[in-house]
Amino acid sequence: GAVVSQHPSWVICKSGTSVKIECRSLDFQATTMFWYRQFPKQSLMLMATSNEGSKATYEQGVEKDKFLINHASLTLSTLTVTSAHPEDSSFYICSAARRTSGQFFGPGTRLTVL
């Protein structure tokens, strides 16, 4: 149990376009999901906490208008990178929290902005 999927697994887009990444908890309900960003050979950096039915909570330094998060149901959260630029290229990973078991992570989405 505790499987989290993420789609797409990789995406290449032109500068200025928007990209949507989906994160789903497949076999449990998650009132809280999280979005992380990871640069090569670095650790994971928390971007935001996504709460079902309410606004996301963003970490300091993360532009909420740039990274739009929607948590429409107990099994789905989406991250939209708006007007993407090359500096937004990164590995984006979501996770879903399960009480007394911690967080479970999706396989990640590799975004390349040309």
Place this chain on the structure above:
Amino acid sequence: GIQVEQSPPDLILQEGANSTLRCNFSDSVNNLQWFHQNPWGQLINLFYIPSGTKQNGRLSATTVATERYSLLYISSSQTTDSGVYFCAVSLQSYNTDKLIFGTGTRLQVFP
């Protein structure tokens, strides 16, 4: 803010060797998890261990919350153990489940 430091940063082993990875944290935590990130980037849950000792096959972990550290033991290492190992903590003061990740230990196991 909280600091989560892991040591060693890099570790090279021959297959069959044992190793101990350490995670130090600077504040009281209500959750601590160990993960293995494989070469494709997938984070695999190893242990949810805010305190005490757990074992799963060749891996075991111990968290001493009062002394603010956790240890991950890998015995009889295999080439498939290669990758980056992260510990991550959730602070009692946050009142949320959000995790702060450590700096990671990069492990390479050679045949």
